[in-house]
Amino acid sequence: MASSLMIMTWPGVVRANGGTILLVEEVGPYELTVTASPYPLQVGTNDVNALVERLSDQRLVLNAQVQMIVEPLDQSGNPQIFLATHDTATNKLYYHANIIFPTSGQWNLTIKVDGPEDSIITTYKAQVTSRQSVNFLRYVSLVGLPLILIAFLFFVLSRRARELFNDNSESEDQ
Amino acid sequence: MQDSTLLLIMRSWSWNPLILIGLGSVAAGYAYAFYYFWRHNWLERLVQRGLIRRSHPWYFIAGLGAIFIALLSPVDILADMLFLMHMIQHILLMMVAAPLILLGLPAPFARWLILETRLKGMLTWLTHPMIAYTLLYANFLTWHVPTLYDAALRNALLHDLEHALFFYTALISWWRVIDPTQGWFPMWRWPPARWVYLIVNAPPNYVLGSILWASSSVWYSFYLEAPRLWDLSALQDQRYGGMLMWFQGWMYIMASMIVFFIWYDPEREQA
Numbered sequence: 001m002a003s004s005l006m007i008m009t010w011p012g013v014v015r016a017n018g019g020t021i022l023l024v025e026e027v028g029p030y031e032l033t034v035t036a037s038p039y040p041l042q043v044g045t046n047d048v049n050a051l052v053e054r055l056s057d058q059r060l061v062l063n064a065q066v067q068m069i070v071e072p073l074d075q076s077g078n079p080q081i082f083l084a085t086h087d088t089a090t091n092k093l094y095y096h097a098n099i100i101f102p103t104s105g106q107w108n109l110t111i112k113v114d115g116p117e118d119s120i121i122t123t124y125k126a127q128v129t130s131r132q133s134v135n136f137l138r139y140v141s142l143v144g145l146p147l148i149l150i151a152f153l154f155f156v157l158s159r160r161a162r163e164l165f166n167d168n169s170e171s172e173d174q
Numbered sequence: 175m176q177d178s179t180l181l182l183i184m185r186s187w188s189w190n191p192l193i194l195i196g197l198g199s200v201a202a203g204y205a206y207a208f209y210y211f212w213r214h215n216w217l218e219r220l221v222q223r224g225l226i227r228r229s230h231p232w233y234f235i236a237g238l239g240a241i242f243i244a245l246l247s248p249v250d251i252l253a254d255m256l257f258l259m260h261m262i263q264h265i266l267l268m269m270v271a272a273p274l275i276l277l278g279l280p281a282p283f284a285r286w287l288i289l290e291t292r293l294k295g296m297l298t299w300l301t302h303p304m305i306a307y308t309l310l311y312a313n314f315l316t317w318h319v320p321t322l323y324d325a326a327l328r329n330a331l332l333h334d335l336e337h338a339l340f341f342y343t344a345l346i347s348w349w350r351v352i353d354p355t356q357g358w359f360p361m362w363r364w365p366p367a368r369w370v371y372l373i374v375n376a377p378p379n380y381v382l383g384s385i386l387w388a389s390s391s392v393w394y395s396f397y398l399e400a401p402r403l404w405d406l407s408a409l410q411d412q413r414y415g416g417m418l419m420w421f422q423g424w425m426y427i428m429a430s431m432i433v434f435f436i437w438y439d440p441e442r443e444q445a
Contacts, residue, residue, distance in 0.1 A: 020328075021399055024399065031401075033401045051401045053401060053402075057405075058402055058405055060179055060403075062178050062179065062182060063178075086182060089186075090186060090187070090188050090251065091186045091251045091254070091255075092182035092183065092185045092186040093179065093182050093183065093186070093403075142331075142334040142335050142337070142338035143192075143193055143196065143241070143245060143334060143337055143338050143341065144190065144192030144193040144194075144195060144196030144197075145192065145196065146196070146338070146342070147193075147196030147197060147199060147200045148192075148195060148196050148199045148200075150199075150200055150203070151196070151199030151200045151202065151203035152199075152203070153203070153287055153290065153291065154200070154203025154204055154206060154207045154283075154287075155203050155206060155207075156290055157207055157283065157286050157287055157290055
């Protein structure tokens with residue numbers, strides 16, 4: 001139970017399994033779907049995922065080089081480049097990167113895809129908010145918690161069974 | 175389908191820590207109960223009386239395995255992209271995990287758990303066939319209302335609630351059919367009761383499946399926005415999902431036949 005609580009309140013644990021769709025765009029020969037979690041994007045680490053599909057046959061492009069570049073809208077800071085790969089994604093069909101926004105405000109999130117057919121680039125204007133307190137309810141699993149409770153009952157049962165079983169055995173002997 | 179797509183899908187697992195801990199805890203608790211009984215020399219006596227069988231742990235592990243596959247394997251990942259995979263997920267929870275877990279619960283464990291939690295009265299009411307049936311299909315049909323279904327796909331907490339309710343209402347629904355307590359929760363005092371109960375579980379699945387299959391528009395807008403896989407349009411995906419609901423109805427029919435042939439005894443009827 002203690003480890004469950006720790007996991008529930010651990011800051012920065014992000015699951016790269018999609019999230020909220022930021023954009024779906026046809027650019028060149030590809031359709032690009034970009035998702036993010038949390039939404040709205042926050043100061044700190046954010047899951048950003050991109051799915052690249054070929055427009056001609058709707059097949060996934062799985063061997064592209066995908067970069068995600070973040071830069072303040074007013075260009076007051078240096079662009080930061082994040083390489084997005086399948087390896088860190090929960091859904092390995094996506095290209096995933098943990099994007100870090102150091103401050104709140106308006107940012108340009110540029111997705112650059114170097115695919116076998118062509119290289120494309122698109123930009124999303126992101127409103128990054130201040131970091132919100134961890135909403136622990138998001139991490140609560142309504143399947144996991146009852147299972148933990150049932151497990152606890154098994155342990156209690158084992159102790160209680162001794163008394164009940166000994167009582168039954170004595171009454172049988174009598 | 176590209177080979178690399180399949181390989182990447184097979185590597186996509188969602189390791190929700192709470193579900194992992196939950197499943198691990200239940201398995202450990204179950205194993206500990208067996209160990210405790212063995213250590214106090216009760217296990218052999220209960221096995222001789224037929225109250226604990228060798229098949230019990232295997233059924234229980236298979237039930238936990240079905241939950242694992244439904245919620246942590248690539249099935250869960252693909253359920254966010256395809257309606258038919260989402261239906262497979264629900265079938266695993268309701269038609270595989272729930273009955274297997276009940277089959278894996280030995281009567282002494284079930285009875286003592288119920289006594290310890292003082293839940294016998296509430297379980298008697300909750301598992302009454304009419305109430306269990308109503309709860310199961312009120313929950314099942316409500317979650318398939320487009321507004322709620324889309325909301326659950328967009329909100330992780332709602333999605334967890336949906337899966338939890340599917341699983342626990344299925345447990346309640348299967349409870350009297352299987353009766354892990356072996357006698358505390360009988361069906362109606364009518365020999366074909368279990369058989370009839372399972373048969374009447376099929377129609378709601380057929381009805382909803384048929385409506386989804388026959389519909390010319392996509393019910394759930396989430397799938398219109400989701401990336402498409404394997405050249406499946408959102409409408410084709412919905413139609414296959416509807417067909418999977420027929421399969422769920424068919425599983426109830428098969429279960430009723432199993433119940434009929436295993437439990438119905440013509441010689442006892444003549445006596």
